Amino acid sequence: MTKVTMTINGKSVAGDVEGNTLLASFLRDDLHLTGTHIGCDxxxxxxxVVHVDGRAVKSxxxxxxxxxxxxxxxxxxxAAADGTLNVIQQAFQDHHGLQCGFCTPGMVMSTAALLKDNPKPTVTEVRTxxxxxxxxxxxxxNIVKAIMAASGQDVSAIAAE
Amino acid sequence: MYAFDIECPTTIAEAAQALGGENQALSGGQTLIPTLKARLASPEKLVSLTAIAEMKGISSAGGVLSIGGATCHADVAADGSYKALSELAAHIGDPAVRNRGTIGGSVANNDPAACYPAAALASGATIVTNTREIAADDFFLGMFETALEEGEIVTAVKFPIPEKANYQKFVQPASRFALVGVFVAKTTDGVRVAVTGASNEGVHRWTAAEEALNASFAVSALDDLTVSADNLIADLHGSPEYRAHLIKVMTGRAVSAAS
Structure with missing residues (x-):
């Protein structure tokens, strides 16, 4: 076992992990942060997808x-401490950007990384x-539509497609 | 995964000391970790190279771009000083993969459909390790085979920036690896054409095209050439004949787009 410490969502955490413990497993199994989903492994x-030192990575x-x-x-x-959704999460809800919701944590984290580098992406850039x-x-x-809305762009044309 | 220890040295010297025996170097892990999950490898210990600051970063001097072995694809994509190389890096995998996967890991693994080996071979790059420098022509020895000794670490790759270059990848859409990729570089010493994704021997040069393009750097120079399907890869995505056809098509597109 190796001792690791890291800052997760602004909070310092520590834990003991095996050599082959994945970051996703540490988050989910040790810290019970089960919002990060493992779909395919x-x-x-x-x-x-989570951010490590500001970059989107597959945990x-x-x-x-x-x-x-x-x-x-x-x-x-x-989301804010009081549960208020951030602009991306709210846009996913408003534009039905989730059905079963399993992929949504990764979609939201990838979107956050995209919009940080490219605040007004085109539809093609979003899809890419x-x-x-x-x-x-x-x-x-609807995921693309939600992301266009989250970036403050007009989505009426997308709705008409 | 089988059980193993993992070590995260912070210098090349420490990493070299930790390697050897059944220990395995781990760079970005975008190929190795899925391989470990599939229990296709069982190292006693992984030696992570991603915490070694001296293996990260990009510098340019005298027309040569030097990229640290632990530099991720996203950083090469953002650099832009060797345009064709940055464009290649920007189309490897997906954004999250590009934030972890490294150039050193890619060339050391020498996947027969990887993009970087084509760039290194066409550019006449030099692979720098912790013990020596190896010309790309002598480095890539076949599918998943390189000139690296056990425990040798790719610390950097040095690219002489050519006059003109371009990389064209016909994407296998599920994996985003190259079904066929061709990197064309026009250097002061002549044209070099490297093909990935196509051959059972891994990345290789197409010398007939190089000769034709040295005579005339134009798509029409390729008109009379044909590519043999012998020893090209056959899988469910394409036959050897299909890949042979694609090599010529992608070479033409790369010549046309070279800048």
Whole structure:
């Protein structure tokens, strides 16, 4: 076992992990932050996307030890402390950007990373950026619409498609 | 996964000391971790290279771009000083993969459909390790085979920036690896054409196209050439004949787009 410490959603945490403990498993099993989902466990689906030192990564494809000392942001840190959804989460709700909701934590975290670098993406840029996030319900149309709305852009044309 | 220990050294010297025996270097892990999950590898210990600051970063001097082995694809994509290389990096995998996967890991693994080996071979890059420098022509030895010794670490890759270059990837849409990818570089010493994704021997040069393009750097220079399907990859995504056809098509597109 190795001792790791990291800052998760602004809070310092510590734990003992095995060499082969994935960051996703540390978050879910040890810290009970089960908002980060493991969909495929083969680096394909993106449901486990979190931010490590400000960058979107697949937490099922990184070891917890490698995040030692890092700043980690997960879906649990997206809403305000009183439960008020952030602008991305609210847009997903308003535009029905989720059906079963399983992929949504990864979608929201990828969107947050996209909008940080590119505050007003085009529809094509959104679809390209989300190449690594799979929605098994195939609800992509409304996901893209929600992201366009979250970035403050007019979505009436998308609604008419 | 089988059980193993993991070590995170902060210098190349420490990492080199930790490697050897059944210990395995771990870079970005975007290939190795899925391999470990599938129990296709059982190292006693992983030696992570991602905490080694001296292996990260990009610098340019005298027309040569030097990229640390632990530099992730997203950083190469953002650099822009070797345009064709940055464009290649920007289309590897997906954004989250590009934030972890590294150039050192890619060339060390030498996946027969990976993008970076084509760039390194076409550019006439030099692979720098903790013990020596290896020309790309001598480095890539076949599918998943390189000139690396046990425990040797790719600490950097040095690219002489060519006059013109371009990479064209025909994407296998499920994996986003190259079904066929062709990197064309026009250097002061002549044209170099490297093909990935196509051959059972891994990345390789298409010398007939190089000769034709040295005579005339134009798509029409390729008109009379044909690519043999011998020893090209056959899988459910494409036959050897299909890949042979794609090599010529993608080479033409790369010549046309080279800048």
């Amino acid at each position: 083969t680096s394909q689906c993106g449901a486990c 099922c494809t990184m070891f917890a030890t490698e995040a030692n000392g890092a700043e980690v942001a997960t879906i649990e840190g997206q 950026y989300l190449e690594g996030n799979i929605c098994r319900c195939t609800g992509y149309h």
